[in-house]
Amino acid sequence: MVAPIVRVAPNAAMRATSLLRAVQYTHPPSCPCHSNPGYHQAQPSSLLSHIKDRHSHSRWPYATPVAAEQKEYAFEMAASSIRFGPGVTKEVGMDFKNLGATRVCVVTDPTIDKLDAMRQVREGLTREGISFEVFTNVKIEPKDHSIKEAIEWVRPYRPDAFLAVGGGSVMDTAKLMNLYNAYPDADFLDFVNAPLGKGRPIDKPLLPLIAVPTTAGTGSETTGTAIFDLVSKRAKTGVAHRNLKPTLGICDPINTRTMPAAVKASSGLDVLCHSLESYTAIPYTERTPRPTNPINRPAYQGANPISDVFSLHALRQTVKYLPRAVRDPDDFEAQSEMLLASTLAGVGFGNAGVHLCHGMSYPISGQNPGYKHAGYEVPHPLIPHGVSVAVSAPAVFRFTAPSNPDRHLAAAEAFGVDISNVKRESAGEVLGEALARFLADLGDQPAGLRDLGFAAGDVDALVEGTIPQHRVIKLAPGLETTELEREREQLRMLFEDAMAH
Structure with missing residues (x-):
C-alpha cells in the first residue's frame, strides 16, 4: 500500500480549498478524523492545513525561493501490504510460492517456536515444497550483539526470502538480517541512525520479507524501522528506511491469543x-x-x-x-x-x-x-x-x-x-x-x-x-x-x- 507523494503549490490553494470545503459540507463526514466533533478545531479539514501555519513561524513551502526556505514541502506514504483475518497464517506457504521463493529463512524466538503459529508456518511451507531453515535465538528487546549473531547465522544459508514470526523483537531482527545479508561488506554502524551510526540510506531493494506478528503492539509488520540496544552507548537506536519494510504483513488475530x-x-x-x-x-x-x-x-x-x-x-x-x-x-x-x-x-x-x-x-x-x-x-x-x-x-x-x-x-x-x-x-x-x-x-x-x-x-x-x-x-x-x-x-x-x- 503505497500512496504517491502529494504536493500542493500556492497557485492551487484557492481551488483546492473550495473543493475540499464543498466535499466537507456536502456529505456527512465519515472518516475517523472528521467524525470527531473536536477535530475541526484541532485541524482544518483540508490538506492545506498541514502546509499553512500550525506554528506562528510557518510559511507556504513555495513562499520564498528554495535556497532561502529549507523546510519540507512534500510527504511520502509507504507501508507494507497487509492481510488481516483469523486463520490467514496458513496461507504463508502459498505466498512464498507465488513470490517464486525456494529457500526461506524463518526467524522466531524460543517461545513462539513452540506455539501454533510456527506449526502453521512449518505445515504451510512444507505443503508447498518450500525449503526453509529456522533461526530461533531471537532475544526479547534485542541488543547489538544478538543482532550480529543472527546476521552471521543467516549469511552461509543464502536464502532468497525471509519470514518473521513473532513480536517486534523478532520482526526487527529479521529486517536487520535481511539488510546486512544484502550488504555483506557494510560495517554494522553504516545504516544505524545518526549520530550513533552513519545513517546510510538503503539504496537497493532487499529480499522479500513476510512478517507474521504474534503480539499487538509494535506495528513492525508495516514499517521500515528496526530497533535494538547499542550496548556501548547504553541506549536504544536502530535503522529506519522505507526499503526495510516487510513485503507483506500477515495479521492473524488467532496468533495473539497466547499473549500473557x-x-x-x-x-x-x-x-x-x-x-x-x-x-x-x-x-x-x-x-x-x-x-x-x-x-x-x-x-x-x-x-x-x-x-x-x-x-x-x-x-x-x-x-x-x-x-x-x-x-x-x-x-x-x-x-x-x-x-x-x-x-x-x-x-x-x-x-x-x-x-x-x-x-x-x-x-x-x-x-x-x-x-x-x-x-x-x-x-x-x-x-x-x-x-x-x-x-x-x-x-x-x-x-x-x-x-x-x-x-x-x-x-x-x-x-x-x-x-x-x-x-x-x-x-x-x-x-x-x-x-x-x-x-x-x-x-x-x-x-x-x-x-x-x-x-x-x-x-x-x-x-x-x-x-x-x-x-x-x-x-x-x-x-x-x-x-x-x-x-x-x-x-x-x-x-x-x-x-x-
Missing part, C-alpha cells in the same frame, strides 16, 4: 503512544532539512493528513479495547481489534514518526537500574518497551500541548474527556490526567520513573541518552533541539516530571 496479560498491556501501551506521538508530531512542512534527493526523505516525516487518519482511529480503538483485552483472555473481539489498531498505528507512525515518549524510552530501557517487569519470563532485568514509553507520557503531553492545544484536546476526547468547556491553555493538564488515569486503571503499571528504580541522580544520564535520538526528538513540538543547553534543560525538566505521575 502483562505482554498484552505493554504491547498495547506501545500502540497508545505510537498513535499519540504521531498525531501530535510537528507537521511535515516544519521538518528540516528538505532532502536534496527523495531517497534521503526520512521514513519519519512529521504529521500529515494521511497518517492522522490512521493514528487517531488507532488511539480511539486502543482506549476502547486494550483494557478489555488485558482483563479477559477470552475476549477475542478485543484482541482482534487491538491487533488491527497496532497495524493501523504502524501505518500512522511509520510515516509521521514518534517523538519524546520514544526518544526518552531508549535510555530508560538502556539504563535500567535493575527493574524486572512482572509477567515476563526472562532471567534478567527488563523494562518492556511499551512500559518504558508510557511511563513518561503524562509528562510529555503536558509539555507538548502548548504547541497545538486543539490536537491535544482531540486526543483527550478519545479518552472520554468532555472537552466542551476546557480552555485551550489547559489541554496539557487534561490530557496528562487522562493518560495517568488510563495507566492506573489498566493495572500493574509503574506510576513514574521512581517505580522503575530511577532516582533524581539518574536524570542527567537519562538526558544524555536522549539527546542522540535525533530521528525522533526533532519531531517533538516545543523541544528546542537547535540550542543544546536549552534542550538539556527541557529534557531534564521532563524526566523530573516523569518521576511520578
